[in-house]
Amino acid sequence: MELNKLTAHQLLGLLKEGVIKSSDVILALKERIDVIDSQINAYVRKNEKIELSYVQNGPLQGLPVAVKDNICTLDLNTECCSKILEGFKPPYDATVISKLKSQGAYIFPLKTNMDEFAFGSSCENSCFGPAHNPWNLEYVCGGSSGGSAAAVAADEAIFALGTDTGGSIRQPASFCGVVGLKPTYGRVSRYGLIAFASSLDVIGPITKDVYDSALILSIISGYDPYDSTCVNLSVPDFTQNLSKDIKGIKIALPKEYFIEGLDKDVEQNIKEAIEVLKKLGASFTEVSLPHTKYAVATYYIIATAEASSNLARFDGVQYGLRINSFEGDSSLLQMYKTTRAKGFGEEAKRRIILGTFALAHGYYEAYYLRAQKVRTLIKKDFEEVFKEFDCILTPTSPTAAFKIGEKIREPLKMYLSDIFTISANLAGIPAISVPCGFTKKGLPVGLQFLAGYFREDMLLQVAYNYEQNTIWHKMKPKI
Amino acid sequence: MEYDVVIGLETHVQLKTKTKAFCSCSTEFGQVPNTSICPVCLGLPGSLPVLNKLALEFAVKTALALNCRIQRYFRFDRKNYFYPDLPKNYQISQYDLPVALQGFLEIEPQEGVRKCIEIKRIHLEEDAGKLIHTEGYSLIDFNRAGIPLLEIVSEPQINSPEEAYEYLLSLKEILRYLEVSDCDMEKGSLRCDANISLKKRDHFQLGAKIELKNMNSFKAVKDALAYEIERQSKLLDKGRILTQETRLWDAKEVRTVSMRTKESAPDYRYFPEPDLLPFVLEDSYIEKIKESLPELPYYKKHRFIETYGLSFNEARFIVSEKKLADYFELCVNLFPFPKIIYNWIVGPLMGELNERKISIEDINILPQDFVCLIKDVESDKINSLKAKEVLKKILDTAKSYAEVIKEESVIMISDSNILKGVVQKVLDENPKSVSDYKSGKTNALMFLVGQVMKKTQNNADPKIVQKLLKELLDGSV
Structure with missing residues (x-):
């Protein structure tokens, strides 16, 4: 039995029966990584020591979790795949990590690859080089949680944590043929997540199937006194009602998501998925989310504005990279400039400059303030739809994975890759991407469900019903 | 030429909460550098602020005492600028929706002289760390970083250095009454910047606003303002036009020096702090604090x-x-x-x-x-x-x-019979004083009283002693 290929809930069963030990799982992963990660590059800092004899008695029984490089892990490097955070070992665990640890998870010491500071949709903006798509190594794995998605897809991880600011969990999950869940903003504590855009960032699971997503979400959710934006709401066991049927469930199809530019193969797969859901008793109605066309522009103003401020702390003073002088000038200003010039990658610089501009005196009203107003309109669009419908169905991304290098020189094209995922972050609603087929080239396609605030139960129920009546989640890349 | 003086004061007050504004580190003064710190006040990546409830209560208390309008809905904003003592390179502060607006403070420098100075706004923010400059390098102590500060901004309605001084005294008295701050300028728990402009008497046009910083005592504020009035008057007399700038007070040299001009004033790029949700205050909360005011x-x-x-x-x-x-x-x-x-x-x-x-x-x-x-x-x-x-x-x-x-077996010996003996003894022992007294040096009497008091361990009734002495001295003439 290749333990690394199993899901968390399958392994938990075996662990419970005493058939296997958690060290067997960790060893299987280690061997898998040793064989294939040089090609995939899902993990960074591959020399970190993996403990094989990790003993834990919580419900997760020592099961390993792969963690994205922007989530703080005590005494374990957390660098956001950026040179500027070189050597940064947080003196504390993120709340999600504490919660997983307390439930008996083993925090895998190799962190997953990502676009620097989560800036990107392809994982190409990593200072450790891109992670590759396990289905075709010439293709991107998506981003920014590309490493987490690739690791899960390639059976180098049982499940992983990603973060989603504009689609960074769902888009790579769809590119890699795995399940990616973005919880409601405020459902999961952000304490310990190195911020990209504070009002949009969410931590969520990337898993091999929907059941695992429900399992992990139940563990990482919940009130955190250390995060003022985290909601004090009881957390249900999301695995409980998964198999409840979806007869009579009303699903909305927003016409703004089925447009020109949507890849034909993607469209075909989505249509087939709709048929599956219809057979299960769901009804479909076309609706309009009229402000969708402003989502990308709104997002890039708000996200970059917040990022420009969030990233100001990386200045060489306290931690990470510091370059003391440049051409004999060792002034403070020069230290700042040189450190940041050498420490940040191109996309990080682009977004810092963009965000700084959007907040500048005299431009604030025209950009940031206006964007916030549009954001409210986008939110209202969704609220209207959810008055009548249980959830919304869309493609996760307009295309399947693209080739490495294809869009890296064209930021605007790259940004459009998130066109279907961004709105959920702006509105703060939960969304999930599940595999729904393949393109003719053999690349996975993702199906996205969106639901109202704190209705992850609905998302998971619909997604589970769909998944259990299809084979896509069982497909494995040939690597 | 005669000028009218227009002064506004911006006062920063450290709140006396036990813990910092957004984390639970101690605010105690004088601790070993960098021992009262945590991921939050160090601004470590991933850390998030959570507002100290007592800091908010202190802010509301102060605002009520200064007759302000409490904002039922307020929020925090980020003030962005780079400086090594600012761990996140932004300060959590308040911009367009502060805790309180529009209040006033009454000053009364002398009997019958009263003046009402309006308060423009009061907002909560976090303090920065402290830089310690050494030969060739600088060190940072982050103990102070994150201590809650209240910024109290007056309207430009102060018209002399003396009034400024009175305003600060009254403010300090109130804050100490409320027990929200020690207001100790030496310990840095109260800091004050001043804006000053001069206006030709009987003219409308206000001169350029000069911001003064680096005053370390109430007296320094007064002195710096007095210096500025003189400096600006002289320049204006010569027909010079002043431009808006920030100047630093140098207490040793007794002068102000230019720090930056308006052109180089930083753009702080304020925007709402996304890590803290806006706050809504209930009337009942405000009422409760109002009732607790002394x-x-x-x-x-x-x-x-x-x-x-x-x-x-x-x-x-x-x-x-x-x-x-x-x-x-x-x-x-x-x-x-x-x-x-x-x-x-x-x-x-x-x-x-x-x-x-x-x-x-x-x-x-x-x-x-x-x-x-x-x-x-x-x-x-x-x-x-x-x-x-x-x-x-x-x-x-x-x-x-x-x-x-x-x-101490304290008893008042007022029995003349007991005292008479002591008095006689003192007279016998001090013939010089007796003759001094008799030659008209009345001071000698007090000396003799003192001697009697000493012999009775201060228990004698000095009035009786004096009476007895006089009787004996005058009687023996």
């Missing part, structure tokens, strides 16, 4: 003048510290002679406290005991010389009045 010094002063017949200056002094006013009033309630009590407090009691460098807060003589002492003096049970000795003893030992009286 009587404020301005009102107390006038009540003391009216009720206790103190003069303006006496009342002003006695209400300057709440504990002092409370002590005074407790004593008066026990012994309704305010003037006598006032004199005993400002005289012997304050004298002894100052000598011991202890404040009224740490005083260890109970008002009951202090009043007993005063009463005994007033009813001639103890002479005032002995009373002061007893007072010292109580302050030094923290014993009760009764205990000390007993230990």
Whole structure:
């Protein structure tokens, strides 16, 4: 039995029966990584020591979790795949990590690859080089949680944590043929997540199937006194009602998501998925989310504005990279400039400059303030739809994975890759991407469900019903 | 040329909360550098702020005491600028929706001279760390980073350095009454920047606004403003046009120097702090705080003048510290002679406290005991010389009045028969003084009284002693 290929809930069963030990799982992963990660590059800092004899008695029984490089892990490097955070070992665990640890998870010491500071949709903006798509190594794995998605897809991880600011969990999950869940903003504590855009960032699971997503979400959710934006709401066991049927469930199809530019193969797969859901008793109605066309522009103003401020702390003073002088000038200003010039990658610089501009005196009203107003309109669009419908169905991304290098020189094209995922972050609603087929080239396609605030139960129920009546989640890349 | 002076003050006050504004690190002053720190106040990646509820309560309390309009809906904003003492390179502050707006503070520098200075806004923010500059390098102490600050901004309605001084004094008194801040400029718990412009008398146009920084005491604020008035007047007299700038006060050189001009003023790129949700205050919350407000010094002063017949200056002094006013009033309630009590407090009691460098807060003589002492003096049970000795003893030992009286076997010797012998002895031992007295040097009498007091361990009734001495001296002429 290749333990690394199993899901968390399958392994938990075996662990419970005493058939296997958690060290067997960790060893299987280690061997898998040793064989294939040089090609995939899902993990960074591959020399970190993996403990094989990790003993834990919580419900997760020592099961390993792969963690994205922007989530703080005590005494374990957390660098956001950026040179500027070189050597940064947080003196504390993120709340999600504490919660997983307390439930008996083993925090895998190799962190997953990502676009620097989560800036990107392809994982190409990593200072450790891109992670590759396990289905075709010439293709991107998506981003920014590309490493987490690739690791899960390639059976180098049982499940992983990603973060989603504009689609960074769902888009790579769809590119890699795995399940990616973005919880409601405020459902999961952000304490310990190195911020990209504070009002949009969410931590969520990337898993091999929907059941695992429900399992992990139940563990990482919940009130955190250390995060003022985290909601004090009881957390249900999301695995409980998964198999409840979806007869009579009303699903909305927003016409703004089925447009020109949507890849034909993607469209075909989505249509087939709709048929599956219809057979299960769901009804479909076309609706309009009229402000969708402003989502990308709104997002890039708000996200970059917040990022420009969030990233100001990386200045060489306290931690990470510091370059003391440049051409004999060792002034403070020069230290700042040189450190940041050498420490940040191109996309990080682009977004810092963009965000700084959007907040500048005299431009604030025209950009940031206006964007916030549009954001409210986008939110209202969704609220209207959810008055009548249980959830919304869309493609996760307009295309399947693209080739490495294809869009890296064209930021605007790259940004459009998130066109279907961004709105959920702006509105703060939960969304999930599940595999729904393949393109003719053999690349996975993702199906996205969106639901109202704190209705992850609905998302998971619909997604589970769909998944259990299809084979896509069982497909494995040939690597 | 005559100029009108227009001054506005921006005061930063460190709040006396036990823990910092957005984390639970201690705010205690004088700790070993970088020991009162955590991921939040160090601004480590991934950390998030959570507002200290007491800091908010203190802010609301202050705002109410300064007659402000409390904002039912307020939020925090980020003020972005790079400086090594600012761990996140932005300060969590408040911009367009501060805790409170539109209040006023009444000052009364002299009897009958009252002025109302409007408060523009009050907002909460976090303090930065402290840079320690050494030869060739600088060190940062982050203990101070994240301590809650209240910024209190006055309208430009202050018209002289003296008024500025009075404003600061009154503000300090109020904040100390509320027990929200120590307002100790030396410890940095109160900092003040000033904006000053000059305007030609009878003209409308206000001159350029000059911001003054780096004043380390109330007196420095006064001095810096006085200096600026002179400097700006001279320039304006010569027909020069001033431009907006920020200047630093140099207390040693007694002058201000330019720090930056308007063109180089930073753009702080304020925007709403996304890590903290906007706050909504309930009326009941504000009402509860309102009810907890103490009587404020301005009102107390006038009540003391009216009720206790103190003069303006006496009342002003006695209400300057709440504990002092409370002590005074407790004593008066026990012994309704305010003037006598006032004199005993400002005289012997304050004298002894100052000598011991202890404040009224740490005083260890109970008002009951202090009043007993005063009463005994007033009813001639103890002479005032002995009373002061007893007072010292109580302050030094923290014993009760009764205990000390007993230990010292304090008795007032007013029996002429007993004293006569001592007096005669003193006269015999001091023939020089006796002859001095007789030759008209009346000072000699006081010396002789002193000698008798000494021989009786200050227990003799000095009035009787003096009478006896006079009788004997004058009688033997």
